[in-house]
Amino acid sequence: xxxxxxxxxxxxxxxxxxxxxxxxxxxxxxxxxxxxxxxxxxxxxxxxxxxxxxxxxxxxxxxxxxxxxxxxxxxxxxxxxxxxxxxxxxxxxxxxxxxxxxxxxxxxxxxxxxxxxxxxxxxxxxxxxxxxxxxxxxxxxxxxxxxxxxxxxxxxxxxx
Numbered sequence: 001x002x003x004x005x006x007x008x009x010x011x012x013x014x015x016x017x018x019x020x021x022x023x024x025x026x027x028x029x030x031x032x033x034x035x036x037x038x039x040x041x042x043x044x045x046x047x048x049x050x051x052x053x054x055x056x057x058x059x060x061x062x063x064x065x066x067x068x069x070x071x072x073x074x075x076x077x078x079x080x081x082x083x084x085x086x087x088x089x090x091x092x093x094x095x096x097x098x099x100x101x102x103x104x105x106x107x108x109x110x111x112x113x114x115x116x117x118x119x120x121x122x123x124x125x126x127x128x129x130x131x132x133x134x135x136x137x138x139x140x141x142x143x144x145x146x147x148x149x150x151x152x153x154x155x156x157x158x159x160x
Contacts, residue, residue: 132148139146145157 129148136146136148147155147157149155
């Protein structure tokens with residue numbers, strides 16, 4: 001309560017005149033002043049109580065919002081933990097996959113080299129077999145049995 005309010009309260013209880021050092025104190029003035037102070041304290045208490053109720057309502061809303069935010073943060077924390085776990089599992093699987101891919105690439109290189117060797121050998125064998133064609137015709141015409149064991153080996157069966 002401000003100075004002006006106190007002076008106003010004093011004026012209202014003293015009948016509109018200011019009490020000075022020369023005025024006669026009346027016995028009822030002390031009781032009135034005490035009652036005025038008590039009413040003033042009650043009024044301030046009620047005003048304070050009303051203000052606190054408003055603050056409590058606002059704090060309840062803030063607390064409710066904070067609880068909601070805390071729940072969302074906890075949910076986000078759980079989601080991030082799940083994502084980190086999944087990411088870690090995927091990275092672990094990828095590192096295993098990388099090793100497996102490297103091994104497959106090495107095997108593929110070995111198979112390509114073998115394939116080239118076989119193709120080269122096949123071309124040589126075909127060339128050598130073509131070289132035996134005239135000999136095979138002659139043997140067949142002569143009635144001689146034969147078998148081609150390898151391009152450069154010929155088994156001849158001849159009776160007689």
